[in-house]
Structure formats: C-alpha cells, structure tokens
Amino acid sequence: FESHQKEVFRMTQGIRSVAVLGCGQMGTGIAQCIARDARRNVFLHDSDQKQLVRALQKLNAWAELQVSRNKWTEEEAGTFLKRIIAAGSLKDVDQTDFVIEATVEDFQEKSKLFKTTCEFLKDKPEVIIATNTSSLSITRLAETTDRPSRFCGMHFFNPVPVMKVVELVRGAQSTQETVETTASMAQIMGKSVAFVQDSPGFVSNRLLMPYINEAALAVHEGLASVADIDHIMREGCRMPMGPLELADFIGLDTCLAIMRTLGELGETKFAVAPSIVELVKERKLGKKTGQGFYAYT
Ligand code: CAA
Numbered sequence: 001f002e003s004h005q006k007e008v009f010r011m012t013q014g015i016r017s018v019a020v021l022g023c024g025q026m027g028t029g030i031a032q033c034i035a036r037d038a039r040r041n042v043f044l045h046d047s048d049q050k051q052l053v054r055a056l057q058k059l060n061a062w063a064e065l066q067v068s069r070n071k072w073t074e075e076e077a078g079t080f081l082k083r084i085i086a087a088g089s090l091k092d093v094d095q096t097d098f099v100i101e102a103t104v105e106d107f108q109e110k111s112k113l114f115k116t117t118c119e120f121l122k123d124k125p126e127v128i129i130a131t132n133t134s135s136l137s138i139t140r141l142a143e144t145t146d147r148p149s150r151f152c153g154m155h156f157f158n159p160v161p162v163m164k165v166v167e168l169v170r171g172a173q174s175t176q177e178t179v180e181t182t183a184s185m186a187q188i189m190g191k192s193v194a195f196v197q198d199s200p201g202f203v204s205n206r207l208l209m210p211y212i213n214e215a216a217l218a219v220h221e222g223l224a225s226v227a228d229i230d231h232i233m234r235e236g237c238r239m240p241m242g243p244l245e246l247a248d249f250i251g252l253d254t255c256l257a258i259m260r261t262l263g264e265l266g267e268t269k270f271a272v273a274p275s276i277v278e279l280v281k282e283r284k285l286g287k288k289t290g291q292g293f294y295a296y297t
Helices: 002-012 025-038 049-068 074-082 090-095 107-120 138-142 176-188 204-220 226-237 243-250 252-265 274-281
Strands: 017-021 041-045 084-086 098-101 128-131 151-155 165-170 192-196
Touching (some): 025 176, 041 049, 049 074, 074 084, 098 107, 107 138, 138 151, 165 176, 204 226, 204 252, 204 274, 252 274
Parallel strands (some): 017 041, 098 128, 128 151
C-alpha cells in the first residue's frame, strides 16, 4: 500500500496546475475535487462566460457552507478558493500541466476544442489531455489531437464531489505512462479507478442508459406515472434516485447523446424512447432548464 502511495505521488508531483475545460455540473465538480482533494491549482475555462461565473459562484457557496457548518476554517476555505483560477482565455492552458475536458457530449464540438487547445499547448507536448466523455470513442477523439499517445478517457460521475469512482479508458494509442499518470490523478482527487475498454458508453452508460430508456418507455406506454416509476425504483430497489429523476439530473440532452452513441452498437435494444427525443426537442432538458420529466421551481 505504501509503495503504491509513493508511486501515485511520483506520477503526479510534476502536476501543479490542471485545466478544466467546460464549467457545467461535471466541470465544476471536477474542479472542486482538484482544489479540495488533489490540492492543485485549477484553471477553469468555458466559452460561455455566464457558465464560468455560475461555476465560480457555486464553488464559493460550497466553501462558505463548509465554514458555516464548522467543517472548515475561514483560512481553509480561502486556501481552497485561491486554488481556483478563472481562465480569461483558452490560451491559459499553456500554464497548466494536465488538461481535463468536460464539455458537451458532441464529437465535433470536442474535436474543435482539442484542435485549439493543442495549438496553445504546442510547446508542451508532455501535457496529457483526458476527456470526461461519457460515451464517445477515445481512440477517435485522440486522433483529433496532436498527442494521441498522451490522451485518454477519464469518466467521472455526477455529483463528482460525492461519487468515488472514475472509469479510465485507454485509447488505441494511449501509452502505459499516460494511463498510469491519469489513474494517479484520479486517485489524488479521491477516486478509485476502474479500467474499461473503449466501447460506446463504456460500462456505466452501457448499463445505465437502457435502464433510463426503459423507464421512459414505461411512461410512454402508460405503465405508471413518472412519480410512481421513480417511487418503485427508490423504495423497492433501493436506488438513491428513480430513473426519471436521475435522467433529469444528468440532463436529457446528455442522455440522448449517449443513447445515440450506444445506437452505434447496431442493436434494436438501444432504440431511444420517443419521450426523451420529444423533451429534448422542446429544450426541456431536466433540472438544469427547470423542466424535464419533472418541473423544478
Ligand atoms: N455537489 C457537491 N456535493 C453534493 C452534491 C453536489 N452536486 N449533491 C450532494 N452533495 C453532497 C451533500 O453536500 C452531502 O454532503 P454532506 O454529507 O457533507 O452534507 C452529501 O452529498 C449527501 O447529499 P444530500 O444529503 O443532500 O442528498 P442525498 O443523500 O439525497 O444524496 C445524491 C444526493 C448523492 C445525489 C444521491 O441522490 C445519489 O447518489 N443519486 C444518484 C446519482 C447517480 O446515480 N449519479 C450517477 C449518474 S450517471 C453519471 O454521472 C455518468 C454519466 O455519464 C451520465
């Protein structure tokens, strides 16, 4: 155990600053763990300034809550907040030693971002880029960068500060060192690591999305109400959230994007429930937009 800890320390000691690209709920949670658990500086970037401001407010509020609950002193909260730096521009990635991408689940959007990121990182070929994609091919994403050997999947779960595992996905060209450094990063962020193959949806979403989709189909068929389906799964199967509440929590646009990637497996069992497609079309994306399977006030 001690020698493992030493190895994790060795692999991560050169990483002083981490860039997080994308400040949605996943990016914000990832930043929180980098500053809180890994105790590294984190450069937060989002092309949408409002999203960046919201992320900073959320992290501030969380630190204040720790103080008001006597979990942290003012000084500890200050140290945590000082580690979080709003990146004025994407160019600031050149001041970091490790990059975690957590933007929308869209291949084209991610590859566009990687292209620009790599331009700013051209003098730092050693920097690893890890993607938090929940379903897309790591090998194909890696090919859109200038460093496929220093690229891999690092899939977190929502809420990131609470969920304790990361799916680590190796691309066809990822080196052993890339995988081990990324695994060590996950560990200093307080996560255990599960190694999975590069396949649509990896393990988590290969299993989770058909479950959510089946719940949406059950609504569509009038099997039971949204609330009753969730109630059954919470109280009868001890799920912390029902499947439809969970879909709203993840975001229905994200669920739909993942389900479409699972469709690449070419099996009819992955056909998407019409209610999910409809809700996304109406921009009822779940908790984040105030309406999904449920209404949020
Ligand atoms: N950020 C930070 N901390 C959070 C949080 C958040 N968003 N939400 C909850 N917490 C913390 C709370 O502060 C609390 O911590 P303290 O004990 O220090 O006070 C703790 O978590 C428990 O929270 P609550 O008591 O408020 O709520 P709860 O007990 O009902 O738990 C939950 C909330 C953890 C979200 C729980 O409902 C749960 O586990 N839900 C299932 C979530 C899940 O399945 N996530 C995976 C989604 S799939 C995914 O992410 C992958 C993908 O690719 C789609």
